[in-house]
Amino acid sequence: MLDQSYTISSVDELEERIGERPATIDLKVIDHLDAGALEWIACSPLAVLGLACSDGLRATLAGGTSGFMEADRTTLRIPRDSIDEAPNIEPGAGFGSLLVAPQIGETLRINGSIIECKVDCYIVQVDECFIHCAKAMLRSDFWKVAEREAPIGERSDLLSSARFLALVSMDDKSRVDVSPKGDPAGSLVRSEGNELWIADRPGNLKADSFNNMLAQPKIAGLLLEPRNSQILQFSGNARASTNPLKNVLAVDGKNPKIAMQIELDEIQEWKSKALQSSKIWLLPKPALKGSKTLLGHLRLNKETTLAKSLGSAYPPEPDALQQGLDKDYSANLY
DSSP states (O other): OOOGGGEEOSHHHHHHHHOOOOTTGGGGOBSSOOHHHHHHHHHOOEEEEEEEETTEEEEEEEEOSTTOSEEOSSEEEEEGGGBSOOOSOOTTOEEEEEEEOTTOSOEEEEEEEEEEEOSSEEEEEEEEEEEEOSHHHHHHTTTTSOOOSSOOOSHHHHHHHOOEEEEEEEOTTOOEEEEEEEOSTTTSEEEETTEEEEEOOOOOSOOHHHHHHHHOOEEEEEEEOTTOOEEEEEEEEEEEEOOGGGGGGOBTTBOOSOEEEEEEEEEEEEEOHHHHHHTTTTSOOOSOOHHHHHHHHHHHTTTSHHHHHTTOOOOOOHHHHHHHHHHHHHHOOO
């Protein structure tokens, strides 16, 4: 049973704890796939998929050789045989995704809806596309952690050794989002009875997951340990909580301001064929730069009504933007 006494129940309460959502944050979001996003898709052998299906909110993985998904300006095509577990997907289902490129800290998030279920693929209508910062990857040592000699066999092992989480949430209109989380082993998630606790760390204050939880509490997620193909999938109901129990997830003496308190409906473990097919940790780093793709999105939005109303200047040059990102990554991980 979720403890309501510490529950955050409004946007005002949420922003009082984590900070106000910046008015400029949506300037990094575009409503189509530009050249930079298409290049990212062509270099990505792995994606986390979030789906608002007829049987609930689901999280799964899709993987293959780099570029296994095809795309054009407005649609994304995902081969059926690339997906670990294809739940009951129907046209109209809300869709979110997180695309991972080898050795790159930033990730690409693409949201939309399933518009067609073909024999060999699912076709997604793209509504949102944007670059996510590298903090989750850096916190998890996603590209640096050594491979474990022995495979994980017990659920408790994976809960304690997991370093990376993809959290799937949706709003009250079934619009889906997939958000990456990362921490050292033992600090990412804590199991308490039938509940999971996940800390919130400093980010870009977009706070999609928490805003979705305020609209409706259903969530799903995937936990994994880098370089291991065993994954843990879960679903349940979540709240943003200020409960002092969150402090067991402190890192370097820094307590999280809030945490996700998740009452589990389902939890299962399997060996991911998508992870195995992707060979994600064996591939060389492609000629991608998160700052370059982000800059392209900012420039597409520089003439929007919002940008003009805020008096936003032209976006910085790539080197200046990268320096700003690196400074934030160094100073604000926890």
